[in-house]
Amino acid sequence: SKLRVQNTNQSLFYLEDSRVRVNCSVASQTSQDSQHAVLWYVRRAVGAEADELLLRIERSGAFEYGAYADEERLRRRVQAERLSPRLYALTLNRAESSDSGTYYCLVEEWLTDPDGVWYRLARDSSGFTQVLVRQPEVRLQVEESVSNITVSQSGSIRLGCSIPSQSSRDSRFSVSWYVERSFTRSLEEEDEEEADRLCVFSIGHDAVFGNGNCSPTEEAGPNSRLQFERTTSDLYSLTIQGAQPTDAGHYYCHVEEWLLNPRNAWYRLATNNSGVTIVNVIQQVSTLQSVVCSNDSLFYFIFFYPFPIFGILLIAVLLVRYKSRSHSKSQEGKNGAPLLWIKEPHLSYSPTCLDPPVLSLHPGSVE
Numbered sequence: 629s630k631l632r633v634q635n636t637n638q639s640l641f642y643l644e645d646s647r648v649r650v651n652c653s654v655a656s657q658t659s660q661d662s663q664h665a666v667l668w669y670v671r672r673a674v675g676a677e678a679d680e681l682l683l684r685i686e687r688s689g690a691f692e693y694g695a696y697a698d699e700e701r702l703r704r705r706v707q708a709e710r711l712s713p714r715l716y717a718l719t720l721n722r723a724e725s726s727d728s729g730t731y732y733c734l735v736e737e738w739l740t741d742p743d744g745v746w747y748r749l750a751r752d753s754s755g756f757t758q759v760l761v762r763q764p765e766v767r768l769q770v771e772e773s774v775s776n777i778t779v780s781q782s783g784s785i786r787l788g789c790s791i792p793s794q795s796s797r798d799s800r801f802s803v804s805w806y807v808e809r810s811f812t813r814s815l816e817e818e819d820e821e822e823a824d825r826l827c828v829f830s831i832g833h834d835a836v837f838g839n840g841n842c843s844p845t846e847e848a849g850p851n852s853r854l855q856f857e858r859t860t861s862d863l864y865s866l867t868i869q870g871a872q873p874t875d876a877g878h879y880y881c882h883v884e885e886w887l888l889n890p891r892n893a894w895y896r897l898a899t900n901n902s903g904v905t906i907v908n909v910i911q912q913v914s915t916l917q918s919v920v921c922s923n924d925s926l927f928y929f930i931f932f933y934p935f936p937i938f939g940i941l942l943i944a945v946l947l948v949r950y951k952s953r954s955h956s957k958s959q960e961g962k963n964g965a966p967l968l969w970i971k972e973p974h975l976s977y978s979p980t981c982l983d984p985p986v987l988s989l990h991p992g993s994v995e
Contacts (some may be wrong), residue, residue, distance in 0.1 A: 633735050634654075637755040646722075664738070665685060666684075669733070670682055683708050731757045732753055732754050732757065766795050771903060779908075780909075796887055806882060807828050884899050
């Protein structure tokens with residue numbers, strides 16, 4: 629027999645969901661009339677008890693799957709081809725990390741005897757092809773700059789979360805915001821400062837609120853102070869409205885990168901944290917104006933109710949004065965008190981007299 633199969637060893641590296649191809653080349657054969665049966669094997673790990681049969685291709689072109697292909701659900705992903713009379717190929721579509729292993733082929737040479745009966749003349753195996761299927765290289769990066777925000781009480785706190793780099797264009801992200809508030813406690817007469825970490829907001833890679841890696845203390849809803857925005861695929865923001873002094877603390881976002889594997893199952897590829905945003909809330913000092921404006925009842929009592937009350941009082945005072953004056957005048961008339969009023973004066977005038985007329989007042993002219 630002159631059957632020889634190329635036995636060069638090699639290593640191949642692929643990313644998940646790629647197409648893996650392993651070749652099997654017959655370098656020489658005994659006769660031009662030789663036909664080949666090709667068996668593909670895989671060795672999953674070093675020290676395995678036996679190599680697993682993936683696929684057998686008969687000399688007639690018929691093929692059958694091995695038990696390993698059935699166990700690993702490879703029937704729909706594995707494909708065997710005859711590229712030329714001496715070149716065969718095994719293809720794995722949508723490769724998974726579990727497909728990693730050492731692959732090789734075993735070639736059988738068949739000939740016919742003078743009676744036309746087929747018989748196996750020889751067997752030879754190829755070299756080993758080590759296949760490594762790995763997940764995408766982790767390239768997740770989250771903006772790590774430290775910032776400081778100071779807002780007044782009842783103002784708005786805007787927190788950003790930027791993802792400048794991701795491992796795959798198909799990545800989905802789960803984003804959560806945490807706040808750390810420092811407090812001091814006494815431990816064996818020594819002061820020790822600890823950080824109390826709370827989950828503020830969370831959204832999962834499936835875009836469901838509260839479905840991230842933590843449970844927020846304040847639920848999202850129409851009456852919530854939290855407002856979430858996704859400006860672009862790599863830029864998220866969270867706004868806390870109506871800031872209170874208790875909202876002060878160190879905020880950061882936690883990002884998880886998720887990918888869909890070839891079996892349509894989500895898996896977490898990487899995680900990363902952003903830089904810290906230090907939030908300070910200035911507490912408002914209570915003034916007369918702020919107290920009045922913040923209390924509706926007090927506001928109406930001071931700025932609304934006095935006007936109609938003063939108007940009614942003013943009208944009442946005017947009415948009382950008017951009635952009292954009218955009453956006093958009527959009383960004077962009844963008691964005979966003199967009322968001074970002037971009648972038309974009596975004039976004595978003579979047309980023949982050169983002297984000016986004499987104006988005189990006679991008794992009874994004043995009543």
